Structures are given as structure tokens and as C-alpha cells.
Amino acid sequence: MSIDVTPAPATGPAAAVPAVRAAGLHKVYGRGETEVRALDGVDVTFASGAFTAIMGASGSGKSTLLHLLAGLDSATAGSVFLGETELTRLDDTALTLLRRERVGFVFQAFNLLPMFTAEQNIVLPLELAGADVDRAWFDTLVETLALRERLTHRPSELSGGQQQRVAIARALLTRPDVVFADEPTGNLDSRTGAEVLAFLRRSVRELGQTVVMVTHDPAAAAYADRVVLLADGRVAGEITDPTPESVLTGLEALRGADVVAQAAGGRH
Numbered sequence: 001m002s003i004d005v006t007p008a009p010a011t012g013p014a015a016a017v018p019a020v021r022a023a024g025l026h027k028v029y030g031r032g033e034t035e036v037r038a039l040d041g042v043d044v045t046f047a048s049g050a051f052t053a054i055m056g057a058s059g060s061g062k063s064t065l066l067h068l069l070a071g072l073d074s075a076t077a078g079s080v081f082l083g084e085t086e087l088t089r090l091d092d093t094a095l096t097l098l099r100r101e102r103v104g105f106v107f108q109a110f111n112l113l114p115m116f117t118a119e120q121n122i123v124l125p126l127e128l129a130g131a132d133v134d135r136a137w138f139d140t141l142v143e144t145l146a147l148r149e150r151l152t153h154r155p156s157e158l159s160g161g162q163q164q165r166v167a168i169a170r171a172l173l174t175r176p177d178v179v180f181a182d183e184p185t186g187n188l189d190s191r192t193g194a195e196v197l198a199f200l201r202r203s204v205r206e207l208g209q210t211v212v213m214v215t216h217d218p219a220a221a222a223y224a225d226r227v228v229l230l231a232d233g234r235v236a237g238e239i240t241d242p243t244p245e246s247v248l249t250g251l252e253a254l255r256g257a258d259v260v261a262q263a264a265g266g267r268h
């Protein structure tokens, strides 16, 4: 698939700073016998204004990496930078503020509040932060995500795809530096999932958003500009301008490498 992405023009020194960067990132769960090295030295950068998918086998560390990049969990060692801010040096209060102001989240389970309308769900994070809603930006998001007719509906009156679009509008309304999406199409049928992915794609191409998405699905990953492959808590490769076929080939190559490593006794 050839993806039509025009990079944002460089506008000064900040343009060269990646949206997110991890250096020497380690995450160890448990101790002794039960120790699990979920991340084992991850170095990776995510360019601003790009859509990146993170893929890898179950247990390879995808969700752990996403949570650390988003400041939702702490690292055992190494650093995470959001732009020029080192997350791994912030205290809890600063981290909470940073998450509220500079990061957006889209989860598999939508996480909408059932008693509120779509519109109330979208504006809630800004209202909680005591910030004004930029109505022009709200309207742009509502149009882009085709939600105009649904704004007065409660989540139970919306389809799964509509609920996820509401969650995406909520994530984008604060104009976050990065949107982190963890299996955003995991609860959707393939047609609705494709619709949601197309909207994420548009948010990058037309609204200049930066998106980092964990997925199991090669077809979903093919919407991204780049796929980062994880294996055993490390970056094992990447694919630029992915297609479902090139992603599948990349994943198969990883599995092949894993079998070879196991046969050689090289796995921890």
C-alpha cells in the first residue's frame, strides 16, 4: 500500500525533536523466580505527525511499552522523553498534569461514561481540567469523525464504532502531543474497525496528530506509516510504508528468528 503522507514542514529547531523517544528502557515485573523482563533495553523514536504501529507476539511487551511511553507506568531503568520533557524524571503530580495536557488515550474498551452524552464525554477531560473548549476545534473533530448526528446520544445508544470515534474525539480535543491507542479496534468488527483506523489515519494526515498504536492485526498496522516490531521486550525490526503482506512477512520472520533462538538455547 502506498501511503500518501506529506511530512509537516520543518519549522525551527523543535521540528527535529521526535514526539516520543525511549532510551535503554527496561521494565522488570516481580523478583527472583517470578521475575519477568517485559522490556529489556528498548531504544525507539516516534516522529511527530506520524502514525506508528507497535506489533509483536503476545507477551513481547507491546502494552508495557505503550504504558511507559504514555507515563501510565514507571520504568525500572532507562528514559522516556515526550518532546523535550523527560517523563521518567517527573514526580506523580507533574506526570498527572502531563498526561492530562499533552497525552491522549484510546483504549480497546472505549472507556466512555454511560450516563453522559457523546458531547459530554468528549468535553469532559477539558472540563475536569477547568480549561475552555475550543469550539472551532470541537466542530472540526465532530465533522472529521462524522459525529454531528450523535452528539446527544448516550454510549448505549451508539454502535461500537461510533463509541470509539467519540473516544478518539475526546482524545484529540485537548490537542495532545501524542495519542496512544491500545488495540483500538480490538472490540470492533472488521468493517467498523477499518472506519476507526481511517479516522486515526485522517487525524494524522489532516490534523497533524501523532499516533502510536498497539495492534495484533496486520491489516490495522497497514494504516500506519511505520511498524515497530517487538520480540522478547526488545525492538526486533521495523517496516516503513507497511502493507498487510509486508507486516505478515515481518511477523513470520520474527517467529522464525524466535524458533532459531530457542533451538540455540538463546532465550531467557
Ligand SMILES: Nc1ncnc2c1ncn2[C@@H]1O[C@H](COP(=O)(O)OP(=O)(O)OP(=O)(O)O)[C@@H](O)[C@H]1O
Pocket: 029, 030, 036, 037, 038, 056, 057, 058, 059, 060, 061, 062, 063, 064, 065
Ligand atoms: N503487572 C504485571 N505483573 C507481572 N508481569 C506482567 C505484568 N504486566 C505484564 N507482565 C508480563 O510482561 C510481559 C509483557 O507483557 P505485555 O502485556 O506488555 O505484552 P503484550 O505484547 O502487550 O502482550 P499481548 O499481546 O498478549 O497483550 C508478559 O510476559 C506479561 O506476562
